[in-house]
Amino acid sequence: MPQTTHADSPATDTLARMPFGTAVADVMATIARDGGVVLTGAVTREQVAAINAELDLVMGTADGRFGMTEDNYLAKFMGAHTKRLQHCIKYSRTYREAFVANDTLAEYVAALVDGGIGRQSLFSSHAIEIHPGEQCQELHRDGRGFLARLGIDRPGGAEILVNTLLALTDITEDMGATRVIPGSHRWEDYTAPGSQEQTVPALLDAGDILMLNGRVLHGGGANVTANRARRLIATSWVMNFIVPEEAWPFALSIDEVRDYPPRLQAFLGFHSFSYRGEHPGFLWRVDNRPLEKVLGLTGRDTTGQG
Ligand SMILES: O=C(O)CCC(=O)C(=O)O
Ligand SMILES: [Fe+2]
Incomplete structure (x- = not known):
């Protein structure tokens, strides 16, 4: 796959879509090209309803708070009109059993991040509910904290992290669909910030996932609707072996x-x-x-x- 410069136009106008369960090699080839892919039907409509019912019990409480009350330095990144709930694993049995523990998902994760099937660490399990009035989130690479530090902030280096965004509502562009710059993981210059004009929205039906590598530029979109919030769960994994020897x-x-x-x-x-x-x-x-x-x-x- 050739490297590109940030001056090049996006590799694709839309993100590729394929059913969850598509052969690992085909999914990986698409992520190698674009940096992300939509996998449709990762969980069923019935499972989506169950996950939402389980999360609803806590999303309305203080734990599903808007913005970051204590940490102003993160407030902009996290958004003022966005509810974030960490540790969804704890709140939704359907999500943890039907999705996070899923065999096919574990194969995709292991194909991207070294360690073997089921041998990555869960990095986040975090619901993101973007409400009307939210602006575009800053474009970022999810692995940004590791890449430059390890000197692998360039195409072809190891993949440290993989993220999956599981839609729990249908997500249209005006509701704040995640915006991605396809191919930006192949830019030679990872310090180039990218621009919103280069992004495409990841349109998802409830139950679909957007799978992203840790190197592609993306961010939450602006919700310009009058009254429709958009909910997803960001579940990400990292390499599991840079941890202390002693627990x-x-x-x-x-x-x-x-x-x-x-x-x-x-x-x-x-x-x-x-x-x-x-x-x-x-x-x-x-x-x-x-x-x-x-x-x-x-x-x-x-x-x-x-
Ligand atoms: O909320 C979104 O659409 C994007 C979330 C995101 O970028 C992340 O969790 O890293
Ligand atoms: Fe992200």
Whole structure:
């Protein structure tokens, strides 16, 4: 697949669509070309209804909050008219059993991200409900935090992350369909931001997924409808082997760790962290909140990066 420059027009005008269950090689060939693909019918209409009913029990509560109340640096990226609910695994049995544990999905994930079938770590399981009035989200590559840091922010490097966006409503362009720049994972210059004019909307029926590699530019769309919210769940996986050898949060209790120096609490994973000093506390969160706050660890932060 040739590299392209960001001046080139998109590789395709629309994203390719194929049924969920299409041969792994065909799905991978399309993602290699475009950076993403729509896989139709990943879950049934009945399963969509069940997932929505399970999520509705919490989406209306404080956990399904709008925007980011505590973390202003993330507020713009997360959106002021968008509800986000982390840990959907916990709230929807239908979603976790029919979708996240699905054998075919595990094969697609493993074909993109090294490790073998079922041997990636779940990175996020996060409902995103974009309401009327929301603007376009900043275009981004989901693997952005890893790629530059590891020196693989160029075509052809390892795939660290894969994302799937499972539509729980039909999603039209005016409702804020996810916008993608097909082929942008093949740009030579990953620092080029891309523009909304280069994007195409991923139109989804409820039950379809948009599968994206960690390198393609995309972002949530603007919801310009009067009264129609759009709901999906972003489920992503990462390579599972850059983790500590010792499983600290299971080996040590929070009570033991409470009196440790804050630096050590952070080393042991009792603290949210960031990719590279940017967006402190973006990773390793609970209920969209910094872990150390959830745990009541109030010691002074000495990590220098939140
Ligand atoms: O909400 C959307 O359509 C996009 C979500 C997204 O980009 C993400 O979860 O990384
Ligand atoms: Fe994203």
